[in-house]
Amino acid sequence: MASIVTHKLNCRRGRNQILKDISLSVPKGSIYGYLGRNGAGKSTTIKLLLGLLKEKGDNIFIQNLSLKNDSTKIHFITGSLIESPCFYTRLTVSENLKYLDIIYGGGKKRIAEVLELVDLEQQRNKRASALSMGMKQRLGIAIAIYHDPEILILDEPLNGLDPQGIFEMRKLFKNLNERGKTIFLSSHILGELDKTATHIGIIDKGHMVFQGTKNELLEGVRRTIHITPGRPERVVELLIENGFSIAEKDEKSITVVVGKDREFNAMVQVLVHNDVEIHDISSRTVDLEQIFMNLISKNDE
Numbered sequence: 660m661a662s663i664v665t666h667k668l669n670c671r672r673g674r675n676q677i678l679k680d681i682s683l684s685v686p687k688g689s690i691y692g693y694l695g696r697n698g699a700g701k702s703t704t705i706k707l708l709l710g711l712l713k714e715k716g717d718n719i720f721i722q723n724l725s726l727k728n729d730s731t732k733i734h735f736i737t738g739s740l741i742e743s744p745c746f747y748t749r750l751t752v753s754e755n756l757k758y759l760d761i762i763y764g765g766g767k768k769r770i771a772e773v774l775e776l777v778d779l780e781q782q783r784n785k786r787a788s789a790l791s792m793g794m795k796q797r798l799g800i801a802i803a804i805y806h807d808p809e810i811l812i813l814d815e816p817l818n819g820l821d822p823q824g825i826f827e828m829r830k831l832f833k834n835l836n837e838r839g840k841t842i843f844l845s846s847h848i849l850g851e852l853d854k855t856a857t858h859i860g861i862i863d864k865g866h867m868v869f870q871g872t873k874n875e876l877l878e879g880v881r882r883t884i885h886i887t888p889g890r891p892e893r894v895v896e897l898l899i900e901n902g903f904s905i906a907e908k909d910e911k912s913i914t915v916v917v918g919k920d921r922e923f924n925a926m927v928q929v930l931v932h933n934d935v936e937i938h939d940i941s942s943r944t945v946d947l948e949q950i951f952m953n954l955i956s957k958n959d960e
């Protein structure tokens with residue numbers, strides 16, 4: 660089942676078509692990374708999902724509820740963090756949560772639970788204004804999850820955090836995900852999502868250029884294999900005979916480009932079975948960042 664579904668989401672401001680036919684499908688229980696360059700349309704999508712723009716949301720469904728007809732129910736099952744976290748800077752961390760508790764209930768137990776979850780127990784009596792950036796962001800998450808929503812929608816939650824802050828937020832996302840929350844988060848840096856996301860959606864200039872699991876994104880990746888054999892000419896012959904194409908060769912070494920792991924294994928088998936002398940073999944995989952750049956540069960053409 661999908662937690663968030665949109666059917667051909669469009670958004671226009673004046674002559675500017677900000678979003679064009681965005682059809683999202685965010686599986687329940689996933690950590691869905693929504694990736695795109697600055698200005699691609701991520702925040703606009705998120706604002707639409709949260710019903711914050713004038714568009715009616717008749718093609719947006721959260722847990723099968725229509726945003727147009729069931730926005731109140733949707734608010735109860737959704738927690739969000741957009742732009743900078745919103746809290747009372749002059750109140751302490753726990754006072755901020757006590758304030759929320761007036762609305763949602765749950766009492767001291769829920770406050771303690773949430774503080775533990777976001778790892779702010781030590782800072783509970785600190786004024787929110789005195790927190791580090793990473794802690795402020797975690798307080799923002801604490802506020803977003805206080806009412807125990809099933810889905811979290813976060814706009815660039817890792818923006819501006821140092822490596823330690825990013826590490827802690829990732830840990831928090833994984834922890835929340837293990838507790839059954841579906842997390843939709845945006846970023847303009849693939850590396851930020853790479854380690855956390857189970858699913859990736861890539862948007863560029865308002866168009867969706869990829870959507871699928873992280874493994875599906877990696878499927879098209881090719882590996883460059885650099886081999887330094889005893890007899891390069893013999894290896895070139897063997898590889899060509901067995902259907903591999905040689906990308907480059909010089910006197911000492913050969914470069915072969917292969918697809919999936921299976922193809923790499925097949926190539927190694929050919930070398931082993933033919934008793935080829937190898938001095939060195941190294942493999943370089945195109946990283947996710949490169950795939951991202953390739954996808955969006957195709958959209959530039």
Ligand SMILES: Nc1ncnc2c1ncn2[C@@H]1O[C@H](COP(=O)(O)OP(=O)(O)OP(=O)(O)O)[C@@H](O)[C@H]1O
Pocket residue numbers: 672675677695696697698699700701702703704847
């Ligand atoms: N109210 C508006 N009126 C006109 N154009 C807008 C409006 N809001 C956003 N845009 C334009 O729509 C495009 C997408 O903006 P959006 O904020 O959704 O991008 P983004 O992917 O979130 O980028 P960033 O990472 O920089 O926040 C941008 O070109 C932006 O200038």
